[in-house]
Amino acid sequence: MAVSSPAQDCPPHLFSRDRAAGTLALMLGVGSHAINGFVTTAVLPDIIRDLGGQDRAFWVFSSFEMMAILAGCLTGAVKVRFGARLPFLLATSLLAFGSTLAGLSGSLEGLIAGRAFQGFGEGMIIALCYGLIPDLFPNHVAPRVFALLSGVWALAAGIGPVSAGLLSELWSWRAAFLVNIPLVLLLFVLMNTALPAGSAVARSGHKPEQSTGSNRIALRLLLLITSIYLLTVIGEAQTPVRLALTILAGLLAATILLKIDANSIRRLFPRQAFRLETLIGLGTWIVFLTSVVAAVRAIFVTTFGQVYWDMSVTEASYVAAGLAFSWTAFSWVSARAPSRKRELTYLVTGPVLIAIGMAMTGYSLETRSLILFALAAIVAGAGHGLSSQILMRSLMYTAKGQEQNLVSSILPTISSAGIAIGGGLTGLIAIQTGLITPGAETLLTKAAIAQSGALVFYTNAFLMLVPASAMMILRRRLILVESRDVKADRA
Known part of the structure; x- marks a missing residue:
């Protein structure tokens, strides 16, 4: 795959003098996003005991996710127009302000507002981090970057709950938010050192795209x-009909948005996003659908461990974290693929392993096998690790010009949106199968898990076959595109 990058003349080591600041900044940006999620989950009981408002606890997470997705959708276009330094200044400022507001808040409403500012800042930061990978690293170095970042996620999964507990015991839950402030300052210094100056269009040498379309920015933002x-308040729906209608309405609004945006002068999204006939479009669908299916693990695995096997919160968290550790290990396997042919083999193998991991989880619930339950997380993690970074890298480096900025920045946001929608879809499946009873005092019971838990995971394993099949089509398209690029380079 022919790729143009300003970093191609640099030595390949990630921590060489030319790359150290950028590598450390990406690690800190991704790590901050990951740890904030784990830490907030761990300290939420203390927050509710101190501030009250158990009926509004949902918004502690939803306000963050809503603003993070919004920021991620806007970041690619902002980066194209202004470069990355100005958005990073805004993002780090919002994250610092939101962390301070949440950490010092005397009410749950104030904490929710702080989480919203945190979410917007974190959403911009994570989108910028992925958007900067093609700017800072050539294609042949990128596999190691993705493997390193997956290691950061695994480390966050390992130390997040523990660090939150220590901070809460040594001071209070407020420390979990206020600790962001020195980290944000360090992130800004590193990014200011590493970031290329100027807008993405000016640096690339590509002329801005000419379009005869309109802007309609107000309509698109609405x-x-x-x-x-x-799509982020799905969890508040109390009935299957309301849940289904909320999902459909959200998807309809998103479909209209993409159609209008594709013909706009300054686009928010890649022109080919979600267009099945294109390589980028098919790839974005795969990222989205894989995240939709993966949501079931995020929602139920830790809770199943506690309820079904009487594990402590920490024990169940580390069983679930087996996915993150496995993801990291197999990301390094993927990064060391000896050839592009082997990479493309990993690409199509990954989704199959994710489906197998889902099915294994279902079978472990039928047989009450805790060992199989833990092993299933490792198998699913292996699937993500083998294929995820190859998929994202292929999409990033196939896109050209300002499309590369839009594609690179939007991929983590598509994943977050998929998880949000997947949470709603999983809830709908759980209600229909009897795993969850709306209005019940207890969310899950051993009897309900024994009766319906396996079916929920079998259903998601079956759904995972859709992106797995699409990945095989994507593999063929990648081979054709890369063969064409090689012939063009030789000519």
Whole structure:
């Protein structure tokens, strides 16, 4: 795959003088996003005991996710127009302000507002981190970058709950938010050192795209906010009909948004996003659908461990974290693939392993096998690790010009949106199968898990066959595109 990058003349080591600041900044940016999620989950009981508002606890997470997705959708276009330094200044400022507001808040409403500012800042940061990978690293170095970042996620999964507990015991839950402030300052210094100056269009040498379309920015922002709101409040729906209608309304708003955006002068999304006939479009669908299916693990695995096997919160968290550790290990396997042919083999193998991991989880619930339950997380993690970075890298480096900025920045946001929608879809499946009874005092019981838990995971294993099949089509398209690029380079 022929790739143009300003970093091609640099030595390949990630921590060489030319790359150290950028590598450390990406690690800190991704790590901050990951740890914030784990830490907030761990200290939520202390927050509710101190501030009250158990009926509004949902918004501690939803306000963050809603604003993070909104920021991620806007970041690619902002980076194209202004470069990365100005957005990073805004993002780090919002994250610092939100962390301070949440950490010092005397009410749950104030904490929710702080989480919203945190979410917008973190959403921009994670989108910028992935958007900067093609700017800072050539294609042949990128596999090691993705493997390193997956290691950061695994480390966050390992130390997040423990660090939150220590901070809470040594001071209070407020420390979990206030600790962000020195980290944000360090992140800004590193990014200011590593970031290329100027806008993405100016640096690339590509002329700005000419379009005869209109802008309609107000309409697009309205549709964007509407779709994000609907798709992140799915968890508040109390009946299957309301849940289904909320999902459909959110998807309809998103579909109209993409159609209008594709013909706009300054686009928010890649022109080919979600267009099945294109390589980028098919790839974005795979990222989205894989995240939709993966949501079931995020929602139920830790809770199943506690309820079904009487594990402590920490024990169940580390069983679930087996996925993150396995993801990291197999990301390094993927990064060391000896040839592009082997990479493409990993690409199509990964989704199959994810489906197998889902099915194994279902079988472990039928047989009450804790060992198989833990092993299933490792198998699913192996699937993600083998294929995820190859998929994202292929999409990033196939896109050209300002499309590369839009594709690179939007991929983590598509994943977050998929998890949000997947949470709603999983809830709908759980209600229909009897795993969850709306209005019940207890969310899950051993009897309900024994009766319906396996079916929920078998259903998601079956759904995972859709992106697995699409990945095989994507593999063929990648081979054709890369063969064509090689012939063009030789000519």
